[in-house]
Amino acid sequence: MxxxxxxxxxxxxxxxxxxxxxxxxxxxxxxxxxxxxxxxxxxxxxxxxxxxxxxxxxxxxxxxxxxxxxxxxxxxxxxxxxxxxxxxxxxxxxxxxxxxxxxxGYNLRFLPLLQRLKEEVANRTVLSADIYCGSYLPNWRAGMDYRKTASASSHRGGGVLRDLSHDLDYTQWLLGKITPHSMLSGTFSNLDLDVEDTALILARAKNCPALTIRLNYTDHLSQRYLHIICDDTTLHADLLANTLTIGDTKENFEGSIQDTYLKQAKAILSPTPSPHLSTFEEALKLLHLIAQLEKMPHV
The missing domain is CATH 3.40.50.720 (NAD(P)-binding Rossmann-like Domain)
Structure with a gap:
């Protein structure tokens, strides 16, 4: 044991x-x-x-x-x-x-939906991609004051760039290294925060010449999706609905985001390394990307 x-x-x-x-x-x-x-x-x-x-x-x-x-x-x-x-x-x-x-712990790599999407983009020429993750921070944890969470505190490592870095991670995992061009970010809502609640990133990736990444704590509808335009079709992955649309065909996937914690734990317990686990080196490179974004002029 x-x-x-x-x-x-x-x-x-x-x-x-x-x-x-x-x-x-x-x-x-x-x-x-x-x-x-x-x-x-x-x-x-x-x-x-x-x-x-x-x-x-x-x-x-x-x-x-x-x-x-x-x-x-x-x-x-x-x-x-x-x-x-x-x-x-x-x-x-x-x-x-x-x-x-x-x-x-970038466990979203264990979503069958994202694993399938990775296979699809590997065999296509990507022209552009839009990555979106937005939800309302006070609704994240039932019964807990959002102002007392690490998400709302800069000295505890909060803010959407770190808190929602899952989306930066799987973007690089799918499309290759991100090279940022510009960013618009700040605290635009009336939430009681000392961190950014919104970040709009304009960039390119190794395998994607035009990339936008939009992250926020303020969307009351809760949405998380990837919209990827290729030279032969369009891919739309909805992580909340657990669906992948390729052109006119929509596929439903089993398993939820919650299930990825179990799959990640099994991978950690297994003596055989999993290709879906995020390595120390990958996560450190992602942290350098966040630091690079924070140093950019926030247009």
Missing amino acids: KRVLIIGMGSIGQKHYQTFQSLGADVRYVSRHRQEAGISFSQVHNALSQFDPDICLIANDTSQHLDTLKELLSHPKPLRILVEKPLFHHPAQLSVQAQKVVYV
């Missing part, structure tokens, strides 16, 4: 905890706020020495990811590590030893 340690027990940490438990793993957690005798620790070093995990998941605030990962990398035992997205608050130089395997 694999021993799994979850570091941080916010909403995403609890999701990982339940997921790995459902797979039969022995799961413990580190939390400063939630303590249950026998299964929890208040400090990472105590958990490492007393529980001796095989797998560690970093699910605390983004601003704490770097220090937590450094502590895990200094542990003498080989570990498999999953860092919840985004990798860090800001890009950082970090050497990952050979005996440690680090992945980052």
Whole structure:
């Protein structure tokens, strides 16, 4: 039985905890706020020495990811590590030893819909693409004041560029490296935030000469889709409806975004590397893209 340690027990940490438990793993957690005798620790070093995990998941605030990962990398035992997205608050130089395997939680790669879309675009010439992800932040977590979440706080790693970086990740996964041209971003709503609630990115990708990416916390309708125009057809992937339209044909897919956490957990537990897991190197490159975007003039 694999021993799994979850570091941080916010909403995403609890999701990982339940997921790995459902797979039969022995799961413990580190939390400063939630303590249950026998299964929890208040400090990472105590958990490492007393529980001796095989797998560690970093699910605390983004601003704490770097220090937590450094502590895990200094542990003498080989570990498999999953860092919840985004990798860090800001890009950082970090050497990952050979005996440690680090992945980052871009679990949407496990959607059968996106995997099929990846196969489709690989065999076509893409002319342009529009990536959209928008929903209303106060509706994200039932019963929780959005103003108290990491999403709303710059020092905790919030803002749409980091919080919605899934969409940046799968865009690069599908279309190749993104080269940004310009960005319009800011806090345009009346939400009580100190981070950007909207980002409109104009760019190109390695395999797409014209690319727009639109991210926001403000859409009351909740939409998440990719509209990709190719030289021979148009592809439209609706991640909420779980459908892929190719020309005049619409295909429905099984499985939800929630199911991707289970598939990601199975991949982490498996001794065979999955091509759908985001590597440390890929996630670090994505973080450099975010840093590049933040330095651009916000037109």
